[in-house]
Amino acid sequence: MQAYTPGEQPRGGELIKLNTNENPFPPPPAVVKAICDAASGPLNRYPNPMAQSFRVAAAEALGLPGPEWILAGNGSDEILTILVRGFVGEGECLRLPHPSYILYRTLADIQGAKWEQVSFETDWSLPAAFSQSDEKLRLVLLPNPNSPSGTTIAPSEVERIANSLDCPLVVDEAYVDFANDNCVDLVKRNERVLVTRTLSKSYALAGIRFGYLVAQPHVIAELAKIKDSYNCDMISIAAATAAVQSKDWLAGIRTTMNATRERMSLRLSQLGFHVTPSQANFVWCQHPDGNHQAIYEHCKAGGYLIRYMTYHGYGDGLRISVGTDDQVDACLQLIQQWLQAQ
Numbered sequence: 001m002q003a004y005t006p007g008e009q010p011r012g013g014e015l016i017k018l019n020t021n022e023n024p025f026p027p028p029p030a031v032v033k034a035i036c037d038a039a040s041g042p043l044n045r046y047p048n049p050m051a052q053s054f055r056v057a058a059a060e061a062l063g064l065p066g067p068e069w070i071l072a073g074n075g076s077d078e079i080l081t082i083l084v085r086g087f088v089g090e091g092e093c094l095r096l097p098h099p100s101y102i103l104y105r106t107l108a109d110i111q112g113a114k115w116e117q118v119s120f121e122t123d124w125s126l127p128a129a130f131s132q133s134d135e136k137l138r139l140v141l142l143p144n145p146n147s148p149s150g151t152t153i154a155p156s157e158v159e160r161i162a163n164s165l166d167c168p169l170v171v172d173e174a175y176v177d178f179a180n181d182n183c184v185d186l187v188k189r190n191e192r193v194l195v196t197r198t199l200s201k202s203y204a205l206a207g208i209r210f211g212y213l214v215a216q217p218h219v220i221a222e223l224a225k226i227k228d229s230y231n232c233d234m235i236s237i238a239a240a241t242a243a244v245q246s247k248d249w250l251a252g253i254r255t256t257m258n259a260t261r262e263r264m265s266l267r268l269s270q271l272g273f274h275v276t277p278s279q280a281n282f283v284w285c286q287h288p289d290g291n292h293q294a295i296y297e298h299c300k301a302g303g304y305l306i307r308y309m310t311y312h313g314y315g316d317g318l319r320i321s322v323g324t325d326d327q328v329d330a331c332l333q334l335i336q337q338w339l340q341a342q
């Protein structure tokens with residue numbers, strides 16, 4: 001099978017990373033303290049198999065009836081693995097939009113399952129084909145906000161899609177803390193809506209590996225049967241529990257990063273890019289006569305790593321993560337320099 005290739009993770013730290021949508025800021029101070037406390041705890045013992053302390057804190061933070069609505073995982077990528085393992089058997093099919101998160105395809109390949117891509121419309125809405133049920137279709141996955149576009153599908157539309165399918169709909173909310181809406185309330189009234197979240201982006205904890213699923217309790221109970229017994233370790237459970245309790249910290253990060261995103265979007269459009277309005281911590285942009293690959297190379301040579309992407313049917317473009325104001329300014333400076341030299 002073809003391997004999934006994650007974004008470049010250069011060693012050494014001489015490049016500023018604006019390529020994999022990590023958070024440029026340190027995580028909440030309460031998280032660092034929780035990690036230190038956990039490190040002097042009983043590490044000779046196995047952790048709680050369901051990460052119960054996290055589930056209680058997350059249910060409280062999300063306004064859910066109780067911890068039985070949450071399944072914790074080793075990153076949301078593991079949650080996605082559990083979902084595909086649980087719902088999509090050999091020879092069956094999952095559906096994803098295009099262009100979006102291609103890890104889903106790898107997860108189908110691992111199961112010996114098929115995947116089907118439905119292309120977004122040019123305005124980043126979804127065509128009717130995305131909501132059509134099909135005999136072999138077992139799971140539909142929708143990143144919301146989507147990557148690379150940063151665009152969203154409104155919860156009312158998500159609900160309409162869920163209701164017209166015969167199988168569960170996974171709403172991958174990796175970037176939702178930067179967006180205006182989320183789909184957690186849909187989970188409460190529709191057993192077929194499954195929401196995944198990660199601490200990697202908004203909580204600045206990509207190095208910790210923690211994600212979770214929000215679903216109705218009977219769905220969580222079935223999926224818990226097929227996870228590794230101890231899929232989350234004591235240190236990351238402690239970190240994640242402290243993270244979801246850091247509401248004020250999160251609100252501050254959201255305000256700061258969304259302001260930088262808007263400034264970056266405006267500046268890119270002034271430089272002649274077509275910028276897709278983003279509700280995530282990155283921006284997708286395309287220059288009408290820019291050579292995107294050359295701009296990427298120029299930024300890299302100047303010490304800034306951004307993401308050059310090319311998608312069948314959509315052409316190529318640049319996905320730039322929201323960094324600190326200084327990082328973004330320096331990167332924009334490099335891009336401007338390249339454009340002016342043409």
Ligand SMILES: *Cc1c(COP(=O)(O)O)cnc(C)c1O
Pocket residue numbers: 074075076077078101143147172174197198199200206209210211
């Ligand atoms: C980053 C990302 C994830 C992965 O999150 P982890 O918790 O780090 O595994 C999942 N889905 C999408 C769409 C992402 O961009």
